Amino acid sequence: MQLIKDKEFGGERPLFASHDLHLDNVTIREGESGIKECSNIVATNCRFEGNYPFWHVHGFTIDNCYFAVGGRSALWYSDHLIMKDTVIDAPKMFREMNDIEIENVQMNDADEVFWRCNRIRVKNLRLHDGTYPFMFSNDIYVDGLESDSKYVFQYVKNVEIHNAKITTKDAFWEVENVTIYDSELNGEYLGWHSKNLRLVNCHISGEQPLCYAEDLVLENCTFDPSCDRAFEYSTLNADIRGAITNIKNPMSGRIIADSIGSITLDENIKAPADCVIETR
Template sequence: MHLIKNTEFGGERPLFASHDLQLDNVTIHAGESALKECSNIVAVNCRFEGKYPFWHVNGFTVKNCLFTEGARAALWYSQNLVMTDTRVEAPKMFREMEGIRLENVQLPDAQETLWHCRNVQLENVQVDHADYLFMHSENIRIDHYAQNGNYSFQYCKNVEIRHAVINSKDAFWNTENVTVYDSEINGEYLGWHSRNLRLVNCKISGTQPLCYAHNLVMENCTMDDDCNLAFEYTSVEATIQGFIHSVKNPRTGHITAESFGQVILDEHIKAPGDCKLTLWDTHTCFDD
C-alpha cells in the first residue's frame, strides 16, 4: 500500500482513480472529487474541506478524521466503508451506498443523510439537525445512538435499534420490519402507516402516536401523558405499563394497560373494529 503523509491537496480530482493508498495527516482543501473512482483507501488523521471527496469508492477506512462543512455530500455511490472516531460537520452524507459501519462518529449537521443505503451498522453515534435521516434505506443495525432531527427512517426496511434516544417528529413513517429495544422515542405522529413495527421496553412521547399502523407490537412500553388519540385505525398487540391518555378507534387487536383515559370508539371506526382494551389488574375488558 502506497503511503502519503503530512501533505495537502486541492483543486479537481488530485487523487483520482487511486488504489491501495493510505493517507496519514493529509488535508484535502477546496475542490471536488479528490478520491473519486478509487479502491482500498485508508485515511487516518485527515481533514476534508472540499466537496465530494469519496464518490464511487470500493473499500475504504476513515479513522480519526474531520469532514468540514465544505465537504458536503462527501460519500456517495460507494461500497464497504468503515468510519471510526470521526466528526462529520457536512450535511447530505452517505447516499446510494452498500456496506457502511460507523463507530464513535458525530454528525452535528446530519440533514438528508443516509439515503438509499443498504447494510448499515451504527454504534455510539450522535446525530443532530438530522431532518430526513435514513430515507429509503434498509438492513440497518443501530446500538447506543442519540438523534435530534425530524422525519427520520421514512420508508426504511429491516431495522433493529437498541439503546437509543430518538427525538424526531414523524419517525418511522411507512417503514417495514422495524424493531426498537430499550429506547426512548419522542415526537409527534410516531410510526404512521408502518408495517410490522415492534417496540420493546420503550418510552414513547408525543401526540397522536402509532396511527394507521399494520401489525404493531408493543411489549412492556410506557406512554407519556401527551400520547393522545393513539392507535387510530391500527392493528395492534400492546402491553403498556401505566396510563394511556386517550385511544381513538383502533382497528383490531388487544391493548392492555394499567388504566385508560378517554376512549373514543365512534361511527368512523374501521372494520373489524374489535380491538379489546384490558386492564392489568382485572384482566377484564375496559368496556365491560
Template sequence: MEIISNSEFGGERPLFASRHLHLINVTIHPGESALKECSDIIAEECRFEGKYPFWHVDGFIIRKCLFTPGARAALWYSSGLEMTDTRVEAPKMFREMHRLNLTRVVIPDAQETLWHCSDVRMREVEVHGADYLFMHSSDIDIESYRHQGNYSFQYCRNVEIRNAAIDSKDAFWNTEDVTVRDSTLRGEYLGWHSRRLRLVNCHISGTQPLCYAHDLVLENCTFDTDADLAFEGSTLKADIRGCVTSIKNPTFGHIIADNIGELIIDENIHSPADCKIEIRK
C-alpha cells in the same frame, strides 16, 4: 500500500482512481472529487474541505478524521466503509451506499443523510439536525444511538435499534419490519402507516402516536402524558405499563394497559372494529 503523510491537496481530482493508498494527516482543500473512483483507501487524522471527496469508492477506512461543512455530499455511490472516531460537519452524507460501519461518529448537521443505503451498522453514533435521515434505506443495525431531527427512518426496511434516544417528529413512517428496544421515542405522529413495527421496553411521548399501523406490537412500553389519541386505525397487539392518556378507534387486535385515561370509540372507526381493550387487573 503507498503512504502519503503530512501533505495537502486541492483542486479537481488530485488523487483520482488511486488504489492501495494510506493517507495520514493529509488535508484536502476546496476542490471536487479528490478520491473519486478509488479502492482500498485508508485515511487517518485527515481533514476534508472540498466537495465530493469519496464518490464511487470500493473499500475504505476513515479514522479520526474531520469533514468540514465544505466537504458536502462527501460519501456517495460507494461500498465497504469503516468509519471510526470521526466528526462529520458536512451536510448530505452517505447516499446510495452499501456496507457501512460507523462507530463513535458525530454528525451535527445530518439533514438528508443516509439515503438509499443498505447493510448499515452504527455504534455510539450521535446525529443532530437530522431531518429526513435514512430515507428508503434497509438492513440497518443500530446500538447506543442519539438522534435529533424530524421525519427520520421513513420508508426503511429491516431495521433493529437498541438503546437509543430518538427525538423526531414523524419517525418510522411507512416502514416495514422495524424493531426498537430499550429506547426513548419522542415526537409527534410516531410510526404512522408502518408495517410490523415492534417496540420493546420503550418510552413513547408526543401526540397521536402509532396510528394507521399494520401488525404493530408493543411489549412492556410506557407512554408520556402527552402521548394522546393513540392507535387510530391500527391493527395491533400492545402491552402498556402505566397509563396511556387516550386511545382512539383502534381497528383490530388486543390492548392491555395498567390504566387508560380516555377511550374514544366513535362512528369513524374502521372495520372490523373489534379490538379487545382491557385494564390489567
C-alpha cells in the same frame, strides 16, 4: 499500500483513480472529487474541506477524521466503508451506498444523510439537526443512537435499533419490519403507516402516536401523558405498563394497560372494529 503523510491536496480530482493508499494527516482543500473512483483507501487523522471527496470508492476506512462544512455530499455511490471516531459538520453524507460500518461518529448537520443505503451497522452515533436521515435505506442495525433530527427513519425496511434516544417528528413513517429495543422515542406522529413495527421496553411521548399501523406490537412500553389519540386505525397487540391518556378507534387486536384515561370509539371507526381494550 503506499503511505501519503502530512500533505495537502486541492483542486479537481487530485487523487483520482488511486488504489492501495494510506492517507495520514492529509488535508483535502477546496475543490471537488478529491478521492474519486478509488479502492482500498485508508484515511487516518485527515481533514476534508472540498466537495464530494469520496465518490465511487470501493473498500475504505476513515478513522479519526474531520469533514468540514465544505466537504458536503462526501460519501456517495461507494461500498464497504468502515468509519470510526469521526466528526462531520457537512450535510448530505452517505448516499446510494452498501455495507457501511459506523462507530463513535458525530454528525452535526444530519440533513439527508444515509439515503438509499443498504446494510448499515451503527454503534454510538449522534445526529444533530437536519431532516430525513436514513430515508429509503434497508438492513440497518443500530446500537447506540442519539438524534434530534427531524423525520428520521422514513421508508426504511429491516431495521433493528437498541439504546436510542430519538427526539423528532414524524419518525418511522412507512417503515416495514422494524424492531426498537430499550429506547426513548419523543415526538409527534410516531410510526404512522408502518408495517410490522415492534417496540420493546420503549418510552413514547408526543401526540397521536402509532396510527394507521399494520401488525404493530408493543411489549412492556410506557407512554408520556402527552400521548393522546393513540392507535387510530391500527391493528396491534400492545402491552402497556403504567397509564395511557387516550386510545382512539383502533381497528383490531388487543391493548392492555395498567390504566387508561379515556377511550374514543366513534362512528368513524374502521372495520372490523373488534380490538379488545382492557386494564390489568
